[in-house]
Amino acid sequence: NAGVTQTPKFRILKIGQSMTLQCTQDMNHNYMYWYRQDPGMGLKLIYYSVGAGITDKGEVPNGYNVSRSTTEDFPLRLELAAPSQTSVYFCASSSDPYEQYFGPGTRLTVT
């Protein structure tokens, strides 16, 4: 049972480039979340989904987009990368809106 998997583990982007961070869970969880973690800080919610086809903004959604076409996958899209998006990105899932389980993270640098 793999849990929550994220790819890639590391990525360096140039300003203005775009990319998709992948997140997959094999626990049949309805709820999925994207967070970013800046150095020395807690996690901030970017987007979340309560089920396939349903997404909503979190605390810091600007510059990001998501989609949820299946229960398993919840990709995060950066359209025009900016240095302020340099961060570690975590995907999480849960079967109820409480106990979230996190993936290993994607470390993104925008230069």
Add this chain to the structure above:
Amino acid sequence: GQQLNQSPQSMFIQEGEDVSMNCTSSSIFNTWLWYKQEPGEGPVLLIALYKAGELTSNGRLTAQFGITRKDSFLNISASIPSDVGIYFCAGQLYSSNTGKLIFGQGTTLQVKP
């Protein structure tokens, strides 16, 4: 946005000592969670609390949901070197049921053998 104030920010203790940390807010929460994060990894859920006054243990870890619903505490007894990491509290606002968690800034724990 909403904030959780987590303290202390860091702790450097001797192996065998007990540890206490807490989270406070001006808002009321319906759920409190405690996570541990090790370098290069995602947070791992330690304890979940759902009722005011609830006291829950997980091995040497004990956490409490404050009576006012505005705070939570985590205690670690008889610390060992593998307790090293960053401990985060997280809460869901009383008015929410979507799983939108608010995280504290974390408490970095270092244990000297």
